[in-house]
Amino acid sequence: MLSKLRQVFKKFIDTASAVFSSKEKLLNALEELKIELVSRDVAYEAAEDITTKLKTLIEEGVVKNKEQLVSSLRKIILEYFEQAESIDLLALAKVNKPLKVLFMGVNGVGKTTTIAKVAVYLRDRGLRPLMIAADTFRAAAQEQLKKHSERTQIQVFPGKYGADPASVAFDGIMYASSRGFDVLLIDTAGRMHTDVDLINELRKIVRVVKPHLKILVVDALTGNDAVEQAKFFEGAVGVDCFIVAKFDAYEEGGAPISLVFTLKRPILFVGTGQGYRDLKPFNPLEYVDKILPLEE
Numbered sequence: 487m488l489s490k491l492r493q494v495f496k497k498f499i500d501t502a503s504a505v506f507s508s509k510e511k512l513l514n515a516l517e518e519l520k521i522e523l524v525s526r527d528v529a530y531e532a533a534e535d536i537t538t539k540l541k542t543l544i545e546e547g548v549v550k551n552k553e554q555l556v557s558s559l560r561k562i563i564l565e566y567f568e569q570a571e572s573i574d575l576l577a578l579a580k581v582n583k584p585l586k587v588l589f590m591g592v593n594g595v596g597k598t599t600t601i602a603k604v605a606v607y608l609r610d611r612g613l614r615p616l617m618i619a620a621d622t623f624r625a626a627a628q629e630q631l632k633k634h635s636e637r638t639q640i641q642v643f644p645g646k647y648g649a650d651p652a653s654v655a656f657d658g659i660m661y662a663s664s665r666g667f668d669v670l671l672i673d674t675a676g677r678m679h680t681d682v683d684l685i686n687e688l689r690k691i692v693r694v695v696k697p698h699l700k701i702l703v704v705d706a707l708t709g710n711d712a713v714e715q716a717k718f719f720e721g722a723v724g725v726d727c728f729i730v731a732k733f734d735a736y737e738e739g740g741a742p743i744s745l746v747f748t749l750k751r752p753i754l755f756v757g758t759g760q761g762y763r764d765l766k767p768f769n770p771l772e773y774v775d776k777i778l779p780l781e782e
């Protein structure tokens with residue numbers, strides 16, 4: 487996981503540590519770092535911010551050796567994650583009964599699978615989730631959630647293929663209201679920014695459901711496009727936090743930095759496989775430990 491971004495930083499740190507006496511060579515190394523970060527899914531603005539901050543620290547004489555390079559880079563990146571206000575799903579579920587959570591994202595990123603995982607995560611922690619199948623656009627979507635329901639024994643509120651997803655979601659909320667569910671996990675159809683009808687439909691779902699949390703699911707393997715998706719959904723309906731699916735197969739590494747830098751919203755979980763318990767809370771420190779290990 488994340489090996490390519492780690493290599494980029496390692497190469498830069500080795501090169502830069504060897505040329506501390508030459509300002510010109512250091513600047514070249516920084517420029518090279520910026521380009522390589524972008525090639526590993528770090529959004530251009532984020533890559534520029536990282537290298538500009540580091541350059542200033544070097545010029546001010548704060549960073550003079552390898553250890554200081556590593557610790558400064560770690561600090562710069564950790565600050566991005568600290569700027570995004572953290573979200574505690576379990577705490578939110580305690581104060582909102584039931585907590586309404588809307589899952590959205592482009593086609594095939596992992597929304598439906600992620601809902602089943604989040605449902606299992608919540609049940610493991612003593613909560614009662616209900617999955618609401620408001621993807622009425624794709625015929626197989628209903629079946630998919632039903633299958634997850636059978637396997638996990640977590641209830642699903644079904645919708646009909648072709649029905650209005652906002653009314654399915656609304657009916658699901660009504661159904662849940664007197665039945666003691668703690669969290670409602672609402673699935674939606676995958677949509678691209680070019681699907682004007684589907685985007686208007688998403689706006690309608692948001693108006694009707696009034697979710698406490700709008701989660702954008704992104705596929706780590708999408709690379710830099712994940713940032714475009716984030717900007718688009720933020721503009722269309724607003725995004726409260728991310729779940730990054732398919733993190734288990736993710737080598738490039740930069741997507742978490744890009745997403746959080748761009749929207750200043752946290753990453754709630756990462757998906758780490760196809761199993762129901764392959765969902766981990768995203769831990770910025772663990773992430774930074776992987777891409778910029780203290781000792782190597």
Ligand SMILES: Nc1nc2c(ncn2[C@@H]2O[C@H](COP(=O)(O)OP(=O)(O)OP(=O)(O)O)[C@@H](O)[C@H]2O)c(=O)[nH]1
Pocket residue numbers: 591592593594595596597598599600621624627674675676677730731732733734735756757758759760764
């Ligand atoms: N390796 C891995 N595969 C995942 C992960 N999350 C989802 N997948 C796989 O990605 C594929 C698509 O997942 P879905 O959950 O159907 O995606 P979706 O966003 O609901 O798709 P649409 O509803 O068609 O837009 C499935 O084969 C999942 O098993 C993950 O964290 N790791």
Ligand SMILES: [Mg+2]
Pocket residue numbers: 597598599621627673674675676
């Ligand atoms: Mg789906």
